[in-house]
Amino acid sequence: MVGKSRPFAPILALALLSGCVTHTEPAELFALTPDIPKNRAMQTRMFETPNERELLSASAAVLQDLGFQVEESQREVGFLRATKERSAREYGQYVRQVLVLIFSLGKLMQPVDLHQKIAASLISRPLNPEATRQEVRIMFYRVVWKGDGQVDNQYIPPGEQYMEMIRDPEIYQQFFAKLSKAVFLEAHRI
Amino acid sequence: MNKSTMHITLLGTSLLLAGTLLLQGCAAPQPAPDLLAPTEAQMKIRSLQTRTFDLTDRNAAIRGVIASLQDLGFIIERANEGLGLVTAARFAEPNYYDVVTITVTVRQETADKMSFRANAIYNNKPIEDPKVYQNFFAALQRALFLSQETTPSS
Numbered sequence: 001m002v003g004k005s006r007p008f009a010p011i012l013a014l015a016l017l018s019g020c021v022t023h024t025e026p027a028e029l030f031a032l033t034p035d036i037p038k039n040r041a042m043q044t045r046m047f048e049t050p051n052e053r054e055l056l057s058a059s060a061a062v063l064q065d066l067g068f069q070v071e072e073s074q075r076e077v078g079f080l081r082a083t084k085e086r087s088a089r090e091y092g093q094y095v096r097q098v099l100v101l102i103f104s105l106g107k108l109m110q111p112v113d114l115h116q117k118i119a120a121s122l123i124s125r126p127l128n129p130e131a132t133r134q135e136v137r138i139m140f141y142r143v144v145w146k147g148d149g150q151v152d153n154q155y156i157p158p159g160e161q162y163m164e165m166i167r168d169p170e171i172y173q174q175f176f177a178k179l180s181k182a183v184f185l186e187a188h189r190i
Numbered sequence: 191m192n193k194s195t196m197h198i199t200l201l202g203t204s205l206l207l208a209g210t211l212l213l214q215g216c217a218a219p220q221p222a223p224d225l226l227a228p229t230e231a232q233m234k235i236r237s238l239q240t241r242t243f244d245l246t247d248r249n250a251a252i253r254g255v256i257a258s259l260q261d262l263g264f265i266i267e268r269a270n271e272g273l274g275l276v277t278a279a280r281f282a283e284p285n286y287y288d289v290v291t292i293t294v295t296v297r298q299e300t301a302d303k304m305s306f307r308a309n310a311i312y313n314n315k316p317i318e319d320p321k322v323y324q325n326f327f328a329a330l331q332r333a334l335f336l337s338q339e340t341t342p343s344s
Contacts, residue, residue: 024282026310026317029290030262030325032332040261076271077252121265125253139265141281163286165263 078124111149258333
């Protein structure tokens with residue numbers, strides 16, 4: 001019984017592996033999904049100010065304070081894009097790399113994250129026709145580059161990369177806390 | 191004497207042959223003459239990608255495009271007010287290896303008509319699925335309509 005079921009093991013493993021790689025249909029990516037309002041709420045804040053320009057330059061200043069370089073800006077549509085490059089090394093990943101190396105008897109060395117580029121895309125827009133209220137929406141995402149590794153005798157070259165959206169509410173809260181502070185200070189300075 | 195002339199003719203012929211062969215090797219494959227000519231499929235896809243709305247404010251239209259793309263989870267990469275151009279991208283979540291990119295251009299057709307053209311790409315392949323564009327324009331209409339609602343009915 002056991003011997004008979006054994007041939008199916010690799011097939012099952014293959015099926016499981018192929019199950020990991022899901023390809024989303026493009027049409028689904030253009031559909032409004034239930035988690036959209038949640039993300040929107042996290043990424044958006046409203047400011048009671050008629051001065052969109054001031055808000056945009058304050059946003060740029062906050063991004064600079066956070067170590068970002070502004071790469072592109074369009075005042076007419078209230079657009080800013082900024083990036084920063086940092087190390088992506090994490091202590092935990094090195095510990096795991098060593099543990100995996102020991103448990104696999106030196107056969108498997110997992111690549112660790114080395115370098116990352118964090119990007120922010122910011123849009124401000126007036127919410128009412130009198131433009132006394134403005135909305136600021138920011139999205140953070142990052143691209144991570146991995147170091148080299150080894151599986152058995154196969155060398156994994158460095159430079160493999162992956163991308164991800166940053167969905168940690170705390171990062172967005174931090175940004176908006178700084179921005180409201182900046183707007184407040186600047187409003188008083190005028 | 192005779193032998194050397196034969197040698198020269200032989201050398202000349204072989205040189206000529208080598209020359210033609212080399213030339214042949216250099217010639218790039220000719221692109222089809224109708225490469226840039228519009229095909230029926232292209233016309234069909236263009237009509238799918240284009241939609242006209244009754245709008246007067248061009249700036250508000252561009253901002254509406256940006257808002258709708260943001261609502262769909264896209265990251266705005268480029269925006270140009272002067273040209274009415276917005277480029278945005280998003281990862282084909284849940285996997286982060288595939289990228290969908292969309293470029294939308296806004297053009298004022300008449301004083302009260304605004305035309306929107308969207309081109310979407312999945313990794314490096316153009317998307318020809320009508321559903322994609324229908325979904326996008328539904329989101330755009332929603333964003334434009336919502337922002338229109340707040341404007342006075344003048």
